[in-house]
Amino acid sequence: MHPLTILPAFLAQTPAPAQQPSFLVQILPMVLLFGAMYFFLIAPQRKKQKEHEKMLKELQSGDEIVTSGGIFGVITNVKEDRFVVRIAENTKIEIGKGFVQTVTRKAGAEVK
Numbered sequence: 001m002h003p004l005t006i007l008p009a010f011l012a013q014t015p016a017p018a019q020q021p022s023f024l025v026q027i028l029p030m031v032l033l034f035g036a037m038y039f040f041l042i043a044p045q046r047k048k049q050k051e052h053e054k055m056l057k058e059l060q061s062g063d064e065i066v067t068s069g070g071i072f073g074v075i076t077n078v079k080e081d082r083f084v085v086r087i088a089e090n091t092k093i094e095i096g097k098g099f100v101q102t103v104t105r106k107a108g109a110e111v112k
Contacts, residue, residue, distance in 0.1 A: 056097050059083065062107025068099050 059065070063075045065085065073085035073093070082094050 055103060056100060059097075059100065059103065060107055063103055064105040065100050066102045066104055067095055068101045071095075072104070 061075050066072055071087055073087040075083050076086050077084035082096050084092055084094050086092050
């Protein structure tokens with residue numbers, strides 16, 4: 001057999017069809033991405049939210065707080081859905097519980 005007669009037969013062969021990747025291989029990057037988003041974004045936010053809710057439940061009269069608007073005051077009365085806060089002499093306001101950002105000093109705590 002002459003080499004030039006084999007060449008056209010070799011060129012006429014079609015390549016084997018490419019095999020599609022399995023469903024698992026296609027979905028795995030999206031699952032890993034969602035898992036990373038959960039552990040880096042969602043889980044820390046949920047933890048912070050639970051800590052804030054716990055802090056709100058523990059607030060009582062006499063605690064010094066800072067609101068999300070930056071107002072410093074002392075809680076004088078705790079109601080079901082809000083606090084009465086003294087912000088100056090003879091000046092009291094009512095704020096929603098969710099607007100308390102931090103506690104600067106708990107009631108009865110020593111001042112150092």
